Amino acid sequence: MMISNPGHSLERFLQTLPPDWPGGFWWHWLVFTVIIIAFVMTLVMGFIYIERRGMGRMQARLGPNRAGPFGLLQPVADAMKVLLKEDIIPDRADKIVYWLAPIVAFTPVLMIFTVVPFQGGALLADLNIGILYIVAISSVSTVGIFMAGWGSNSKYSLLGAMRMVAAVVSYEIPLVISIIGVVLIAGSLSLNQIVMAQTVPFILLQPLGFLLFFIGGCAEINRSPFDLMEADSELVAGFHTEYSGMKFAFFYLVEYAEALAISAIITTLFLGGWKGPLLPPWLWFLGKVIVVFFVMVWTRTTFPRVRIDQLMALAWKFLLPLALVNLFITGIEVLTWPTAWPWVMILVNIAIMVILVILWSRFFKLGWGRVEV
Amino acid sequence: MAIKTEPFVINIGPVHPSSHGFFRMRVTLDGEVIVDVEPVFGYLHRGIEKLAEERTYTGVIPLTDRLDYIASMSNNLAYVLAVEKLAGISVPERAEYLRVIMAELQRIAAYLIAVGAFLNECGAFFTPFLYMFREREKIVDLFEMVSGQRLLYNYMRVGGVSQDIPDEFLPALDKFVRQMPGFIDEYERLLKENEILLARAKGVGILTKENAINCSVSGPVLRASGVKWDIRKADPYSIYDRFDFEIPVGEVGDCYDRYRVRIEEMRQSLRIIEQATAQIPSGAVRSEVPHLVHPPVGEAYAHIEVPKGELGFYLVSDNSIAPYRCHVRPPSLINLTALRDMVIGWKLQDLIIIFGSIDITVGEVDR
Numbered sequence: 153m154m155i156s157n158p159g160h161s162l163e164r165f166l167q168t169l170p171p172d173w174p175g176g177f178w179w180h181w182l183v184f185t186v187i188i189i190a191f192v193m194t195l196v197m198g199f200i201y202i203e204r205r206g207m208g209r210m211q212a213r214l215g216p217n218r219a220g221p222f223g224l225l226q227p228v229a230d231a232m233k234v235l236l237k238e239d240i241i242p243d244r245a246d247k248i249v250y251w252l253a254p255i256v257a258f259t260p261v262l263m264i265f266t267v268v269p270f271q272g273g274a275l276l277a278d279l280n281i282g283i284l285y286i287v288a289i290s291s292v293s294t295v296g297i298f299m300a301g302w303g304s305n306s307k308y309s310l311l312g313a314m315r316m317v318a319a320v321v322s323y324e325i326p327l328v329i330s331i332i333g334v335v336l337i338a339g340s341l342s343l344n345q346i347v348m349a350q351t352v353p354f355i356l357l358q359p360l361g362f363l364l365f366f367i368g369g370c371a372e373i374n375r376s377p378f379d380l381m382e383a384d385s386e387l388v389a390g391f392h393t394e395y396s397g398m399k400f401a402f403f404y405l406v407e408y409a410e411a412l413a414i415s416a417i418i419t420t421l422f423l424g425g426w427k428g429p430l431l432p433p434w435l436w437f438l439g440k441v442i443v444v445f446f447v448m449v450w451t452r453t454t455f456p457r458v459r460i461d462q463l464m465a466l467a468w469k470f471l472l473p474l475a476l477v478n479l480f481i482t483g484i485e486v487l488t489w490p491t492a493w494p495w496v497m498i499l500v501n502i503a504i505m506v507i508l509v510i511l512w513s514r515f516f517k518l519g520w521g522r523v524e525v
Numbered sequence: 526m527a528i529k530t531e532p533f534v535i536n537i538g539p540v541h542p543s544s545h546g547f548f549r550m551r552v553t554l555d556g557e558v559i560v561d562v563e564p565v566f567g568y569l570h571r572g573i574e575k576l577a578e579e580r581t582y583t584g585v586i587p588l589t590d591r592l593d594y595i596a597s598m599s600n601n602l603a604y605v606l607a608v609e610k611l612a613g614i615s616v617p618e619r620a621e622y623l624r625v626i627m628a629e630l631q632r633i634a635a636y637l638i639a640v641g642a643f644l645n646e647c648g649a650f651f652t653p654f655l656y657m658f659r660e661r662e663k664i665v666d667l668f669e670m671v672s673g674q675r676l677l678y679n680y681m682r683v684g685g686v687s688q689d690i691p692d693e694f695l696p697a698l699d700k701f702v703r704q705m706p707g708f709i710d711e712y713e714r715l716l717k718e719n720e721i722l723l724a725r726a727k728g729v730g731i732l733t734k735e736n737a738i739n740c741s742v743s744g745p746v747l748r749a750s751g752v753k754w755d756i757r758k759a760d761p762y763s764i765y766d767r768f769d770f771e772i773p774v775g776e777v778g779d780c781y782d783r784y785r786v787r788i789e790e791m792r793q794s795l796r797i798i799e800q801a802t803a804q805i806p807s808g809a810v811r812s813e814v815p816h817l818v819h820p821p822v823g824e825a826y827a828h829i830e831v832p833k834g835e836l837g838f839y840l841v842s843d844n845s846i847a848p849y850r851c852h853v854r855p856p857s858l859i860n861l862t863a864l865r866d867m868v869i870g871w872k873l874q875d876l877i878i879i880f881g882s883i884d885i886t887v888g889e890v891d892r
Contacts, residue, residue: 211655307535311557311873376650377721380874456721457648459874460557 184276188265195441196408197227202442203408203449210453231401239397242304249303254395254402257296260289261409268416269344271426271433282343283335286417287328290372293406294320297391300403304394312390315380315460319371322464326471327368333361333482334421347425355422356498360478360505362422364471366447369418371463373410376452380460415444474512532560535873539568543646543877546887550876557872562865566858569891577851582608582683582818585851589838590677592853593889595638598631598668599831601681606762607827607838608683612820617812620685621764622805626698627671627680628763628829629794629801633705634664635832636745636787636794639884643784644716646881647725653716660708663701670694683818685811695802702798709791726781730867730879733778740863743856744834745786746883750778756830763829767804768797780882787884817846833857833884853892857885 204226208215217223241250267282269275279285294317301313335341337357338349346354355362371378374390392403419425419440428436458466481504489497538549547568553561573592577585589604590597602624609616616624638661641654665675671690672680680687716722732742737750747754755772757765773789775782820842828837834856841850860883868876 207650211652212659213655307533311535377648379648452650453652454715455649456644456716456719456725457874458721459725459872461872462724 181276184266187270188262188276191270192262192265192409192412195412195438196405197231198442199408199412199445200227200230202446203452206446206449207453210450234401234404235398237397237400239399240394242306242394244305245394246303246305249299250394251303251399253296253300253303254399254406255296256299257293257406258402258409260292260296261406261413263289264413265416267343268413268420269347269425270437275344278342278344281341283331283341283346283421286343287324287331290410290413291320291324293410296406300395301391304391306394308389308393309391312393316374316391318460319374319378319380319463319467322467323368323371323471326364326467326475327372329472329475329479330358330361330364330368331421333358333478336479336482336486343420343425347420347427350424350427352494352498353422353424353427357494357501358422358478358482359502360474360508361482362418363505363509364475364478365418365422368467368471369414370448370451371467373407373414375411375448377455377457378463379452379457380463411445411448412441415441415448418444470512474508477508530556537876538565543881544887545642545881545885548885548887548890550880552873552876554873557874559868559871559873559876562868562876564861564864566887566890569887571892573892574851574853577848579847581846582612582820582848583816585848586681587677587679590679591888592855592892593635593831593833593836593857593886594677595886596631596635596832597677598627598680599635599829600836601678602628602763603827603829603831603836604838605681605683606829607825607840608818608820610827611823611825611840611842612683612818614684614814614818615812616685617809618806619689619808620810620812622801623671623686623690623810624681624763625765625768626798626801626805627668627678627686629797630664630667630698632794632832633791634661636791637661637664639745639832640712640784640787643780643878643881643884644722646877647722649716649722653712656708656712656715660705667694667697667701670697682811682814684814685809687811689810695805698798698802702795702802705795706792709788713788723781725874725878726784726882727779728777729780729871729875730882731777731779732863732867736866737778737863740859740866742834742860742863744830744832744860745783745790746834746860746863748772749775749782749786751775756828756835760828762827765797768800770794770796780878783882783884819844819846828854831856833886833889834860853889855889855892857887857889861885861890 201224205215205217205223215223216226219225219229241247264286266276267279267285269278297316298313301309301311301316304310334346334354337354338346340346340349370376374380380390392400395403416437419437423440423444425440426433426437431439481501485497485501532553532555535552535554536549537552538544539547541548544550549565549568551563551565552559571591573588577588580588586601586604589600592600608614637657641657644653645651668678668680669675671694672678672687674680732740732746732750734750734752737747737752742750743754751774753772753774756762757770758772770793773786773793775786820840822842822844824839824841826837826839828835830836835854836856837854839850839852839854840848843849864880864883867879871879
């Protein structure tokens with residue numbers, strides 16, 4: 153395979169520097185910051201293209217195909233359009249909060265990627281508490297979104313932001329608990345260590361955890377069917393109704409960067425990260441991220457949207473109990489199971505997942521009509 | 526500790542993705558729960574009833590196109606039936622069959638939009654909507670063959686229809702009628718048993734039988750509440766008494782029933798079209814009607830079943846070339862009167878889908 157590997161050449165470049173060279177840390181920092189920003193920006197554009205074209209195909213239409221070959225330049229055209237638009241600040245807005253909100257929302261999303269390994273050891277900071285860091289930092293973005301809803305001084309925005317906060321606070325809990333299963337098996341909080349530990353992808357060992365994480369992740373980043381916060385047919389655009397121009401572009405960026413972040417985390421935790429045969433590791437990582445995102449696009453075009461009380465009920469009555477059960481079972485397995493038979497464990501776990509989900513959905517109905525929460 | 530809350534007013538519309546045109550609802554919310562809703566309309570008022578008094582009887586037909594602009598064939602039919610009743614004009618057989626075929630095709634097209642828009646408001650991001658537009662496109666192609674238009678057809682005339690169908694029309698119609706049940710099954714597969722759709726639509730926005738009758742609601746909204754009332758059966762106009770079809774009714778009167786009734790009625794419309802194409806005779810498509818109709822002094826009311834409900838035209842003649850008074854009974858407007866009872870106590874998101882399930886066209890609400 154003669155696919156050039158920027159990761160390797162970068163590593164080699166870093167190895168040529170003397171190890172005790174005082175600038176080593178700063179070089180590392182600089183190079184990876186540039187890589188992360190470039191990675192996020194390009195992949196967000198790629199995601200916008202995949203989403204628009206993919207949705208077009210799924211909806212029996214073509215999708216954008218005018219700008220560039222196969223419409224490949226459509227995200228560029230979109231970005232140009234948004235940048236050239238007038239930047240309107242509503243008269244009654246809380247100017248400082250309104251102005252700060254996009255930055256507060258965007259920065260944490262970018263910071264998630266500091267601990268995501270693009271390939272073996274190729275990450276900005278191999279924190280030994282990586283997962284904890286991600287969980288902590290990704291919540292900060294909500295503050296920015298609530299600032300946007302509050303600062304716009306618009307009722308649509310406020311409603312959207314309220315829904316957002318309620319959803320994120322609820323979904324954080326099953327999300328974190330489903331991660332713990334992975335951490336138990338891997339025996340480390342560092343993302344790099346978790347990838348190393350995956351001799352078989354954890355999606356097989358933790359099928360229920362994966363399901364819970366995927367659902368919770370979709371809700372956390374307002375992807376359909378949990379996109380109540382910017383419900384197009386209800387709240388016009390939710391928290392960013394009043395935003396235009398560059399500030400709107402930032403929120404658009406946040407939306408897709410969050411999708412990218414969740415895809416990257418799912419890839420790292422459950423799909424074996426950069427591991428894979430033949431192709432260079434960074435390409436495996438990229439491919440898996442895109443596949444995960446494609447599944448998100450798929451659900452978006454397929455499902456109707458749930459109601460806010462049903463969203464809450466799903467988090468507290470369905471996901472949380474299942475996450476706890478998953479944690480319990482994983483704990484027992486880690487303690488007692490002989491490590492020699494991973495394949496038996498896979499089958500057992502998949503069976504447990506199927507039984508639990510079917511059993512639980514018999515108890516739990518999304519609730520036709522009025523639901524008390 | 527109880528947190529002090531107070532209701533606040535939010536404006537849905539006049540320009541809003543789900544307002545089906547320029548329509549505004551002043552909603553009073555307590556958190557997400559609806560305390561009160563007040564529909565405000567008139568943003569699309571064009572004075573069609575008054576304009577009709579200045580036009581000849583034939584010249585009013587294009588105006589009726591613009592009432593419910595997604596079902597203009599049906600509007601044409603209601604109006605020309607009123608004029609024919611007023612002037613005592615008879616219609617050739619072939620024209621009657623053509624009218625029925627067009628009206629039923631129009632019903633399918635309008636229901637496709639109604640169901641698609643409803644599902645879109647449930648949050649199924651445009652997918653069902655665009656799938657249904659794919660089939661509506663075929664109906665619009667058929668209409669283009671006969672009238673040359675794709676939205677405002679202006680096809681019916683006093684005493685018949687404007688022109689005979691081209692030779693390629695009936696084969697194309699046959700093909701459509703053969704294919705359509707498969708497409709309806711496809712929509713059903715996508716969404717009929719979808720858990721989220723059931724959770725969102727089932728039991729939501731219940732309109733009781735009594736309330737529906739008291740509000741004078743008509744069309745699929747009434748039938749979903751369990752009232753077997755369809756003017757095609759209750760007061761057969763044109764030649765509807767010759768066809769064999771069912772009236773699907775709902776059980777509870779919730780959003781899901783209204784969605785189901787529309788889907789079932791599409792199948793029934795296909796049955797009518799099938800029978801009509803089998804029976805259609807040859808001959809003239811328009812009786813000899815003077816260019817300027819002078820109906821005798823008097824009044825007439827004709828009502829038909831359009832996709833939205835009961836559309837009626839009330840015409841008063843003073844023996845001149847223009848109606849002295851033209852009044853429309855718009856089903857969209859009258860169905861809206863039940864909205865407030867349906868939504869109070871539900872959440873903002875439910876308001877959108879209940880409103881969508883009533884299926885209004887603002888062109889008809891405001892006239």
